[in-house]
Amino acid sequence: MHDERYADLGLLERYCERIGVRTEDYKTLFVSSPNDELLKTDLFKEYLDKFSNDTRAKKIKTKRITAKYTEDMRSLELQNYIINCIKECEKDKLYFFLLALSNPQPVVIVKSPSKTTDIKKFLGYEWSSSKGNEGIKYIGANEVDEDNELERNKGISQIKTPLFDPSDLHNEEKINMLIRHNFLGEELCIAKNYEEYVSVNNLVDLMDFSRIEFDKVIKTSISKKIEIQSKYELLKLKDVASIRKGQSITASECKEGNVKVVAGGVNYACLHNQANRDANVITISASGANAGFVNFWKEPIFASDCTTIVGKNDIATLFIYNYLKGIQNQIYYLQKGSAQPHVYPKDIEQIPIPNVPDNIKKQIVEECNKIDEEYNNAINQINILKQKIDDIILPSFNKYEHKKLELLCSSFEYGTSSKSSSIGKVAVLRMCNIQDGKIVWDDVVYSNDKNDIEQYMLHKNDVLFNRTNSPVHVGKSAMYLGDRPAIFAGYLIRVNYKKDLLNPKYLTYILNSKPIREHGFSVMSKSINQANISAGLLKQYEIPLPSMELQKEIVAQIEIYETEIDKAQKIINSYSEKKNVILDKYLK
Template identity: 30%
Template sequence: MNILEEIQNCPVEWKELGEVCEFKRGQSLTSKNAVFGDIPVISGGKKPAFMHNESNRDGETIVVAGSGAYAGFVSYWKQPIFVSDAFSVDIKNSDEVNSRYVFHFLLNNQSKIYATKTGAGIPHVYGKNLSKFKIPIPPKKIQEKIVQILDKFTDYVTELTSELTSRKKQYSYYRDKLLSFEDEVYQVEWKTLGELCDVRDGTHDSPVKQSFGKYLITSKNVKNGSITFEDAYYISYEDFEQINKRSKVDVDDLLFTMIGTVGEIAHITDEPNFAIKNVSLIKPADRTLARYLFHYLQSTEAKKYIAENKSKGSQVFLALGKIRNFPIPYVSKTIQSRIVQVLDNFDKVCNDLNIGLPKEIELRQKQYEYFREKLLTFVAEGEYTESRVE
């Protein structure tokens, strides 16, 4: 008998999440008051906010982020943690309900959890909003079998992600090695970025948001080597044209963040259709130099320069003058091309969503989400029209 047949023949009881779980708020803790240790502090983001030397949750714990942009984000921890600006979802009776079953149920309802956000300024998600969610509870044995199937997918995604992280570290190592020129094999001439390229910045004004028009890109839209239009907003065609008189973005330009998270970089490879605000615009003479600078400006040496020269106030920024004075090890076009070829291959393997590990991770994640939805829907409704699941 396969899992679907077992589910079909078993009783399912519907309960409110608040009947089977307790929502326990975290404790306030700032990085300033923390004592550095090996305990992750879980707050309002997708990753630990910082580390601390003591925990307030041990064992396996479901956590929901309490506030901020990722309020409602669900995570599962198999180690001691400190829950801060978040709340844990604790199983009241572990003899009847499997915590991983509840975790997969919450992930299947992640969008609904996000939809419970309240607050005009900083959004919040509260346990009381989740307590009314209805969860189908089959017998514990069936819960465990469902968890076993779904955990195979999540474990595989975790393994692939770990492998990808290792490859990115390898890429960083070879990038730093190639761009350090320690062996003195090549003739290196140190120049400033301003000597090699036209360096300017985007508008400092705040154009009025529009319901349609052209995108305005800011520092938050430059991530992981590319542009994301998530949370970008439209401006009028008139404002777009006005900004472009000062800082028009072209193919093979580089965007370099100078406010907030300083040092994120993107290489523009497609015809741009946006304007920029508070972002440095670097205009190399050709694609080879663009790719060479793209890699160098992410190197450990470049990050040292950024750390030493960025402002130390509440609003972190790297002044345009400092960016223009960025020291660059300049080598011949032939050597640039060789370095770019090696590093581009590494970069492609690590980040191209169409090949290798990134593609495999994406496919396995979609596969997990597909079977999660199908299995949990089957538990709830007793219907499943797709192929056999063992």
């Protein structure tokens, strides 16, 4: 084929760029004579492997040689069969690439969040299986002081969701209007707060042309390419390591033992009585929300829903592990599928990795091991310190008289039910802002409502109780330190303690203690993935009540340990950054 006769050469070049081959090499396939350079590419090596070993190829290979059917004739038949199969596959892929590329209409993709609580907010409803109250429960705009908000919020007219506004279907702030504008061919402008849900893509970018199996599936996310910068030559991971798929096993099939079964999570799933991988092995979770998570196991394991990676020796394996952890976020790019994301071994094989000399690998591993040691020591220290805090708090339950909170507090206040915004005058603390007994200022929303600011303004040493959340989070409490002006949302309760009877820090420690959290779990009302402890239930809590002087002593002892916990936590928080500094120093 001559270039001057090929008016669409530019389109062919774009396709070749997409599948990672040179255009001149690809054109040799058109005349059924693919050159060596083309056949050496990863894609075409996969083609050769597939079609030279399928049923038809095996039949050709076993044909009997006769005077009329020579060895050369058999080789030529096999070669022609393989090339024709490749041409048919590529013909189909190229055709659909050109169709998709010529489509001028953008594709709007709307994706829901992955966390259950976020999904409910996104959809505006949840499913209740409470006896006598089954079915869809719309989550309305307003919360009320009564215990069961969902019962009050029936009717789609009250639904609150970013998807649409039931009272104004032409509300430009809702996602349905983006879909409408796209359908009408109008210009799209995605608000910043919807960027995590909505994306606009070209159809051609939503189809995978890089594989030998072309399923014509339109994906809901664009595959991002792992980009690596290094002064060393880049190889593929499969060139420097053994990569193997795990072996399927269910919990019911596991036999009693102490071998960890590594599946799709960030930790092991269960125990078994035998291993299928030796010690010092890397795993990459294969499916689920954590698909792509990189881990390292010093002991033998049973590899299940994961892919395992082992280098040529232990130093090489540890180098690969530290390198992969350094690009962990990019490895998540390999996820395919929306309902159940997967990361496949074939994609892992293609991860680029610098070809580092052995002596440099050793240096990297030695320096990273020191960071690992610091990290592990910090975790162990935190566990020890938390146990020491328990050793201070728990005896209080047997030492001192118990009193109901309603006798020790003047009132229990629900927070504001008004809608918050991404900007405003005063921060609004929500249930997500209570973590590990402290107020955190991540993911803060704001209020401009003058009345709310006046009524719900927090004061230094106010104690907040998380009344509604998933069961594991309901009951978590924190003391507001007055860091910055803030009010509190309706899913929190302000516990207005009597200052002559309760020290606010002591109250916070007690509310977060194991006995009180366990009691809360036993009395909370539950629906699917949602639980509630009302103010009525909270005021019935019985807590140990030492004198104010003893409360201050208990708090002072705990604060010493908390200071040490904060120091250890800083080491943990800097773990990834320190390792990346080491990798950058040697690899870039």
